[in-house]
Amino acid sequence: MMEARGAEGVDVGAREHAGRPHRRASGRATWAPLAWLTVLVLTGAVQLVRGALSDAVIFGAAAAVLAGERLGLLPLLDRMPRASRAPLLVGAAAAAVVLCLAPRHSLAAGLAMGGVAIGVLAAAWPPPRALESAHGPWPRALRLLGWGWAIIWIAGCLWEVRQVTAGAAVAAGRTRYPALSDLLDPVLNTVVGKVVFVVLWLGAGLFLLHRARPQVPEPVEGPEPHPVPEPVEGLPPTQKGIR
């Protein structure tokens, strides 16, 4: 682990952080789930304002289900068994083929995306809350990385919202204020562009699912065992020593 360990194998940083109300002893920030639920709600609201009702329903439903689960209202789903890796990889490969070959916005692409949704939910929902792996306190450099990435992503999303709203407000506004969708749409209409997008998108999903698997705990380091002296050939057992 990244933090120094005391003689008992306990994170020194964990002892230092113990008792702080905003952070668990495990180092997991308790406000992170609330922040992400807020992200889902705000994104759904933006979709509603944009007039994309189906997208607003997706984010709203996700926020409602996750909030309910957080509050313990879905106890039956807590012990959902984890999907094994092989069917997941086969499913990802099949989805990649369909999404590359089927036209954009087609029924086949929609069915493939539905299959992906079911597969990733089955893979990402477990483990049960009680078995979630705990990490040590966040080291300074990792906190910098987390906050830096959060600020950059939020800035990028705010720029996207600004482009979408400004572009929709005036005639030919999408040319003056192109959003990411306007920039990528022509690229995705080419075969190469779509294939690259599908591969990158599915690769990112597999990365997320791989990181979602519980990490194997590192063994606690102890003192080195004393070396066992090798017997010297030709000496009686009482006179055997180190060669």
Place this chain on the structure above:
Amino acid sequence: MTPSPFVYAACVLALALIALIAHRMDPEATVTELFDRLMADRTVRLALIVCWWWLGWHFLVAQTVDPTPIS
């Protein structure tokens, strides 16, 4: 020329730069470690997965570009 492509490119570069700086400060402060910690909580994990899935849905299936407003 619209600055939009440059803004998105700057965001990508900034993400890479922050990751590099953090890694130089502490070799174990990696993007992988960041996601390991984020994905340990079910709410965060599923919220991230929903955002990722929606990107694919948005660009491959749904209405990607809003209709041009009638002038």
